[in-house]
Amino acid sequence: MQLNTLGTPLILFLILFFFGGTFLLSLTIGRKRENADNYMTAGNEVGFGISAASMTATWIWAASLYASATSGYTYGISGPIHYGLWGALMILFIYPFGRRIRSIAPNAHTLAEILHARHGRSSQLILAGSNLLGSLLSLTSNFIAGGALISMLSPVSFSAGILMIGTGVLLYTLWSGVRASILTDFIQVCAMLGAVVIIVPAVFFAAGGPEIFSAGAVNLTASQQSFFSSDAFFNQGAPYIAAVLAYAIGNQTIAQRLFAVREDKIRQTFVTATIGYGATVIGVGILGVLALYLGVEPMDGDTNNLIPQLASMYLGPILLCVFFVMVIGSLASTADSDLAAMSSIMMTDIYGRNIAMNGNASPRLLLLVGRITMIAATVAALFFASSKFNILELLVLVGAIWGALVFPVIASFYWDKVTNRAFSISVIAALAAFFPVRFGWIALEGATAFVTDFLAVVGVGVIAGLMIFGFLGRTGGIAAGLIAALAVLPFGIGFLHQYPVLTASLLAYAVSMILCVALSWTGRERFDFARIGAETGNFDNTTSTT
């Protein structure tokens, strides 16, 4: 079937329309004299509508749309569920931790800043460093997705495409920081969600409607036709459950929105973002299932091409433009959030709390650090994007690395006995256990396989325990962890090591939990959580001027 494309003038017009409109919108909140704290937290008073839209837009990025479709194409009808549902539920599971974080540190700017107040410099820098790395990779990945889309739908080259995307995003985020990011997210999410409402049914009916399922069933295996495919769960769902909890803790973009939203609107915001993210990503992922039923082969063997390919096969020029805006909206909303997140980390965790000691940070210099960070991050991401690294693989790796941080970070917000030593040693030891298994440096057989299987079972318990702990407290969390671990134990031993990616992630959770608890349990130190609120105050007490 012939692929429809958009010519260079139309692509340039759409990019100019999208980024020009976004830039003009950001001008409406521009300030002659910006307040450094508002640049990072938008004044902690953002309402439900914008916050929920921003949380949804930030969590949905181009790679998640592509990966969900790939999951649908690879694992069949349950594939998009195993991508989108778990990602959505993780937003919900992070919500109780978000409320706790806001209650102990109402004026904080970053999670790492709270760790600085809680433990000191080494814990703060471990988290800040991993946040920076994650955001840089996410930014790069979004540039790559944009460049690839532009080069597929038009004669414009990949390099020119990433340059246009990078410049466009930087243009509207640079001056007003997270306030611009959050406000423009609203417009972008409207474009994205509106496009999903139109595009998914349009492709479905243009491709043949319900008839597809009768005629194309022969293209699917029995596992691909099942909603309860174990193949889909163990290869897609389970590693994702392990990674996404870590993403929400390790990703400053989510934390930044948590600090921006009005405290009484946190629950509404998280619940709406959960539903919005889940429905959007699963809905777009179903395009991959349709491709499977239709017998479509991904262009150049790359499943990331599936969605643009289906769009260009079945959509006319107008709907193809709508589709283009949907993908550009998804990547721009995440890219601007990454820029705002990185600038906040550099402003707060590097300059504000470490270089300018004793609360002497200059607001003007803070803003300068933030803006220089955005420019440097854009340049670095453009460089990495032009090298076409396999960013998604790197990002999955960073997500797994964050797994080592989840338990110590959450425990530090609730348990007054966790020390800086326990935090740092448990994270480093968890990483030391993670890498050899993840990269196959040790063979998982014999006694080693038994030990890793056992620890992986403990890791399952840790994840289940953390999820329930947020809602039901310590007793519920411990009970859920024990039940989950005992339920998995009989088949997990002798089985889980066959999935090294999953095992490595679970090991990180287990080792960090065991060491963090063991090293903190006998300690006599008791931390006063009231100190966090006092030590994470504002940098800038001046009012913004318009």
Added chain:
Amino acid sequence: MSPTFLTIYVLIFPAIVAVVLFFLLNAFWKEWRKARKAGKSII
């Protein structure tokens, strides 16, 4: 799996997205009007 069920599976998610979009637009509209009345910026 029947074609009817699978058709519903395909179309239910865009429908949920439409509902979420309605809620977001409605909330934004209310916040924008409130901010305008108070003479403040919405963000």
